[in-house]
Amino acid sequence: MPDLIVAMVDALGDFSAGRVIQPVRNVLEVGPTRAYFGVMPAAAVDEEGRGTMGAKLVTVYSGNHARGLPSHLATIILLDAETGALTALLDGRYITEARTAAVSAVSVDRMARTDARVLAIIGSGVQARSHLEAIRHVRAIDAVRVWSPNADHRARFAKEMTAECGIPVWSADDAASAVRDADIVVLATASPTPVVARDDIAAGTHICAVGACRPTQREMPGELVAAARLVVDSRAAAVVEAGDIVLPMADGTIPERHVLGELGEVLLGRCHARLHADDITIFKSLGLAVEDVVAARLAVERAEAAGLGQRITLQA
Numbered sequence: 001m002p003d004l005i006v007a008m009v010d011a012l013g014d015f016s017a018g019r020v021i022q023p024v025r026n027v028l029e030v031g032p033t034r035a036y037f038g039v040m041p042a043a044a045v046d047e048e049g050r051g052t053m054g055a056k057l058v059t060v061y062s063g064n065h066a067r068g069l070p071s072h073l074a075t076i077i078l079l080d081a082e083t084g085a086l087t088a089l090l091d092g093r094y095i096t097e098a099r100t101a102a103v104s105a106v107s108v109d110r111m112a113r114t115d116a117r118v119l120a121i122i123g124s125g126v127q128a129r130s131h132l133e134a135i136r137h138v139r140a141i142d143a144v145r146v147w148s149p150n151a152d153h154r155a156r157f158a159k160e161m162t163a164e165c166g167i168p169v170w171s172a173d174d175a176a177s178a179v180r181d182a183d184i185v186v187l188a189t190a191s192p193t194p195v196v197a198r199d200d201i202a203a204g205t206h207i208c209a210v211g212a213c214r215p216t217q218r219e220m221p222g223e224l225v226a227a228a229r230l231v232v233d234s235r236a237a238a239v240v241e242a243g244d245i246v247l248p249m250a251d252g253t254i255p256e257r258h259v260l261g262e263l264g265e266v267l268l269g270r271c272h273a274r275l276h277a278d279d280i281t282i283f284k285s286l287g288l289a290v291e292d293v294v295a296a297r298l299a300v301e302r303a304e305a306a307g308l309g310q311r312i313t314l315q316a
Contacts, residue, residue: 007295013268021042056075075091090299101127105131106138113206118141145171175196185207198224222247233283233288
């Protein structure tokens with residue numbers, strides 16, 4: 001995770017500096033349940049043709065849990081930047097959860113107060129776990145509160161993560177009590193409607209909002225977004241894909257200029273996310289294809305060095 005966080009710093013900076021070719025993801029809604037199918041290509045290639053190129057195919061099928069399958073599935077392909085040839089094929093589910101958390105940790109490192117110690121997590125799935133793992137590498141977290149609708153899930157999360165991380169994790173009775181007076185709040189849910197209220201969030205809090213990836217979904221009310229200093233991963237994507245931004249823009253709660261900039265711009269010194277200790281700051285994450293291909297390249301490099309993976313030859 002520490003190495004992945006460093007890799008994400010570089011990827012975000014390259015993206016905001018214009019050194020990455022990456023369109024807004026192409027999304028299809030499939031079948032009667034309007035399941036999500038996203039195609040995410042990216043190329044980070046220098047003038048000599050060296051670099052990283054590939055794509056992620058990601059699906060979200062809400063009915064998969066009844067089939068014993070994860071709702072979120074992904075496959076990443078890496079291509080040789082000089083020839084276009086296929087170089088690696090990876091399962092993208094773990095890479096997605098790990099790189100998402102690593103990017104959130106970058107936002108915490110650059111946007112949260114330096115004395116932040118209390119972490120609240122809304123959600124108790126894989127993203128909740130990876131975020132706790134990542135954020136404790138950039139802040140000295142000494143208390144964690146978790147809430148999700150399923151009491152058994154959140155109790156199991158609290159027990160297992162307390163043992164795994166050596167940090168006390170408490171299962172809260174509701175979202176409001178979980179986030180009250182927290183220094184850092186992670187919103188990692190599948191909820192299409194707000195899971196916290198404006199008055200639940202204290203001055204000085206930093207929020208990592210990683211759920212609600214469709215323009216009709218939101219984890220935060222518009223008045224909370226309006227009260228905060230807002231940074232995104234991709235400005236172009238955020239104003240068309242992120243319901244947490246699209247919906248309050250549509251009803252006039254915030255103008256488009258309310259988005260201060262991209263996290264990469266914060267890293268490059270072009271945007272200042274936190275001006276005062278009592279600022280509420282929000283990082284709205286949709287996920288960038290360049291994050292996926294850079295994380296996948298790191299995984300492949302580590303696999304090759306350790307003699308892991310399987311070599312295959314594709315023939316016509």
